[in-house]
Amino acid sequence: MGSSLYLLRVKSAVADSGIAIAVGLLLMCILSAVIVSTGVITPVSNYSPTVLLSDDATESPSETEHLITQANDVDARVSHSTAAYTSGQQLRNEHAYPLGAVDNVTVIGSSKGEAATVTQQELVLAYQATLPGESSAFWSDTTVLAEQSFEDYSEGEVVRVQDTINISDVEQRQESLQDDFGGDVNVETMVLVRTQYEYTHPGKTTDPGDDTVISKSAEHTNKISFTEQLFVLPNTAEETSSTTGGEQSSQSNGGLLNILLIALTVMSGIGAVYSIVGARRYDSEHVRFELDEARHEEWVTIIDRFKDSSASTTSRVRSLSDLVDLAIDKHDRVVYCCTEHKYYFVDGDVQYEYEPDVYPSYANTFGDVVTPQATTDEEEQADTVESDPETDSTTEPQEEDTDHPSNDDPPET
The missing domain is CATH 2.60.40 (Immunoglobulin-like)
Incomplete structure (x- = not known):
C-alpha cells in the first residue's frame, strides 16, 4: 500500500500541475547536462579535454613516483x-x-x-x-x-x-x-x-x-x-624497485559527483516527459478520488445493501475525505454500498452521503456492479402515449338515425 499510495500522490500532483512540474524538471535536466559536459563545477573538470589541453593545466604526478x-x-x-x-x-x-x-x-x-x-x-x-x-x-x-x-x-x-x-x-x-x-x-x-x-x-x-x-x-x-x-x-x-603505475580511482569525488549528475539528467528528463503526458492523460478528479480511496481504505466498511436509516435529514458531502473526517471525529466508520454505489455515514438524525463519479476498486466485492439501466426512446414514447389524456379518452357510442330506414327493413306493401 505504501508504494501505491506514493504513486497515486505523484499522479495527483502531475494531474494538477503537470506542466509546471515538467518545466522545472526540464530546466534541471538542461542545467545538470551542461555541468557534466563542461565540467565547470565538478572536480573532474581537471581531467576534461578543455582543461587538459589548456596551458595552465595541472599536471598529475609521474607514475614512477610513489609516496x-x-x-x-x-x-x-x-x-x-x-x-x-x-x-x-x-x-x-x-x-x-x-x-x-x-x-x-x-x-x-x-x-x-x-x-x-x-x-x-x-x-x-x-x-x-x-x-x-x-x-x-x-x-x-x-x-x-x-x-x-x-x-x-x-x-x-x-x-x-x-x-x-x-x-x-x-x-x-x-x-x-x-x-x-x-x-x-x-x-x-x-x-x-x-x-x-x-x-x-x-x-x-x-x-x-x-x-x-x-x-x-x-x-x-x-x-x-x-x-x-x-x-x-x-x-x-x-x-620500491618496480611499480604497476597509477590511475584515477573510480571512487574519486569528481567521478562520483558526475555519475550523480548524469543520473539526475536522465531522471529529470524522464520525469519531464512523464509529467507532460500525465497532465494530458490523467483526470484530476478521478485521480484525487483514487488517492482518497487508498488513504482511507481502512476506515471504510463494504456492504452489499444499505437499509434506510432513521435519520430525518440527508446531507451530501463534497469528497470521500470529508465523509471519513466526519466519521473519525465521531470515532466511527464509513460504509460503502456496492448496490447503490454510495458512501454513507449516519450521525444521529443526519445521514451523510457521497456518490463518486467512478467506481472504487472494491465495488465488485459482492459481484458485478449494478448500474442503472437507461430508458430507451421507444419505451419513453410508449409511456407517453399511455399517459396522454387525449389519446386515453373513450369513444362515445353514436345514436342511430331513425329518419333513414335501414336497408334491412322490409318494403311497405
Missing part, C-alpha cells in the same frame, strides 16, 4: 646444528642463511605512507622464467602468502603482513622448473611486497571539493638465490 616506502624483514631459526650454527639459534636479517640447517623462513613485508593512505598489502611468492637476452618473463606463477586491507590507516603508520615459507620446498620447485625449461632459460624466485595506496591530487582551486583521489599500486621485489650450501634472501628498506 610510500616498502621493506621486508627475514626471521629464521636454525633447526639442525652445524659447525657454524647451533640448533635453535635465531637469525634475523642476515645476508645469507645455511641451506641445510634452516627449514622455515618468516618473511615480513611492511609499508609506510607519509602523504598517502595505505589501503591493502600483500605478501607474494613468485616464480618466473625468462629467455636469454630478454627482460620480460614468458612464464610466471604467483602465490599470495598473506594479505590485509586497512580501513582506518593513519599517515606515517607502518603496516605489516607476514608468512612462513619452507625454503627446501622453494628450492625444489625452482630446480624442477629449471629442469623443465632447460639450462638456457633463467628461472628466478622472488618475494614481493605489493601495496595499494591512495593520495589526494589537488585541483586547480583551493576548494577541497575540487581535489581528486588517485589510486596507485607499488611492488617491492626481493630475489631468493641459492648456492650449494647457502640461500640469500635480502632485507631492504629501499624505495
Whole structure:
C-alpha cells in the first residue's frame, strides 16, 4: 500500500500541475547536462579535454613516483646444528642463511605512507622464467602468502603482513622448473611486497571539493638465490624497485559527483516527459478520488445493501475525505454500498452521503456492479402515449338515425 499510495500522490500532483512540474524538471535536466559536459563545477573538470589541453593545466604526478616506502624483514631459526650454527639459534636479517640447517623462513613485508593512505598489502611468492637476452618473463606463477586491507590507516603508520615459507620446498620447485625449461632459460624466485595506496591530487582551486583521489599500486621485489650450501634472501628498506603505475580511482569525488549528475539528467528528463503526458492523460478528479480511496481504505466498511436509516435529514458531502473526517471525529466508520454505489455515514438524525463519479476498486466485492439501466426512446414514447389524456379518452357510442330506414327493413306493401 505504501508504494501505491506514493504513486497515486505523484499522479495527483502531475494531474494538477503537470506542466509546471515538467518545466522545472526540464530546466534541471538542461542545467545538470551542461555541468557534466563542461565540467565547470565538478572536480573532474581537471581531467576534461578543455582543461587538459589548456596551458595552465595541472599536471598529475609521474607514475614512477610513489609516496610510500616498502621493506621486508627475514626471521629464521636454525633447526639442525652445524659447525657454524647451533640448533635453535635465531637469525634475523642476515645476508645469507645455511641451506641445510634452516627449514622455515618468516618473511615480513611492511609499508609506510607519509602523504598517502595505505589501503591493502600483500605478501607474494613468485616464480618466473625468462629467455636469454630478454627482460620480460614468458612464464610466471604467483602465490599470495598473506594479505590485509586497512580501513582506518593513519599517515606515517607502518603496516605489516607476514608468512612462513619452507625454503627446501622453494628450492625444489625452482630446480624442477629449471629442469623443465632447460639450462638456457633463467628461472628466478622472488618475494614481493605489493601495496595499494591512495593520495589526494589537488585541483586547480583551493576548494577541497575540487581535489581528486588517485589510486596507485607499488611492488617491492626481493630475489631468493641459492648456492650449494647457502640461500640469500635480502632485507631492504629501499624505495620500491618496480611499480604497476597509477590511475584515477573510480571512487574519486569528481567521478562520483558526475555519475550523480548524469543520473539526475536522465531522471529529470524522464520525469519531464512523464509529467507532460500525465497532465494530458490523467483526470484530476478521478485521480484525487483514487488517492482518497487508498488513504482511507481502512476506515471504510463494504456492504452489499444499505437499509434506510432513521435519520430525518440527508446531507451530501463534497469528497470521500470529508465523509471519513466526519466519521473519525465521531470515532466511527464509513460504509460503502456496492448496490447503490454510495458512501454513507449516519450521525444521529443526519445521514451523510457521497456518490463518486467512478467506481472504487472494491465495488465488485459482492459481484458485478449494478448500474442503472437507461430508458430507451421507444419505451419513453410508449409511456407517453399511455399517459396522454387525449389519446386515453373513450369513444362515445353514436345514436342511430331513425329518419333513414335501414336497408334491412322490409318494403311497405
